[in-house]
Amino acid sequence: MSAESSRPRLRYEEIAEHIELMMLSGQAQAGSKLPSQRDLMERFGVGRSTVREALFALKKRGLVVADGGTRARVTSPDPRYVLEELGPAVRHMLMQSGSIRHFQHARALLEVALAREAALRGSEEGIASISKALEVNRLSISDPVLFTQTDLDFHLSIARACDNPLFTALHNAMLDWLADQRRVSRSAGAQSEVVYLEHKRIHDAIVRRDASESMSAMEEHLANVVRNYWRAQAPQFAIERDNKT
Secondary structure, X not given: OOHHHHOOOOHHHHHHHHHHHHHHHOOOOOOOEOOOHHHHHHHHOOOHHHXXXXXXXXXXXXXXXXXXXXXXXXXXXXXXXXXXXXXXXXXXXXXXXXXXHHHHHHHHHHHHHHHHHHHHHOXXXXXXXXXXXXXXXXXXXXXXXXXXXXXXXXXXXXXXXXXXXXXXXXXXXXXXHOOOXXXXXXXXXXXXXXXXXXXXXXXXXXXXXXXXXXXXXXXHHHHHHHHHHHHHHHHHHHHHHHHHO
């Protein structure tokens, strides 16, 4: 049994759970306002600080919007908000040995699956957006900064083509958590022309609805990104080893 599960629950946690049960039962529906802080204080027999802690806990879970002095409003959980809340913890994890490789692996599995999904089930409108993103990527080959942004936009267009907001949120979170991948990869000699051609291979396979080739093309592309990333890191690791000796 963990220390978290063995300790007695705090009063604000009990209140937050009670309000959450109101939402699950339909007593408090998305868009509706919760009782005022004063009403909640009287209902639960607690002070204002305890009510505020309960509302803050619900806000962190993406269950309520509570701004300024207005009454808290029930909202539907947004996967983007939930994943954004994980950002600080993830950044801490990325500082630990081996964690970057773990996240790179997770990202590869996600994006390879997204390429497959886009090929199999992407709408014509979604695939047209991928084509548009690829063309913008091509036009920015001569501008390194712009090319990096259009690179990210190309990958985002594939996630969006799958028409699942959770996929899009996970994709964006992964790119945020591994934000320096493209920049570092370029410093190791990744050429925009080569990256564009890798994108084109992915795009062409998706357009043909070739799920197997879409997966292979994405897997090889991301393997190159990872390879260039660690190639760029090698000199820094060498410097750190020299400093320790």
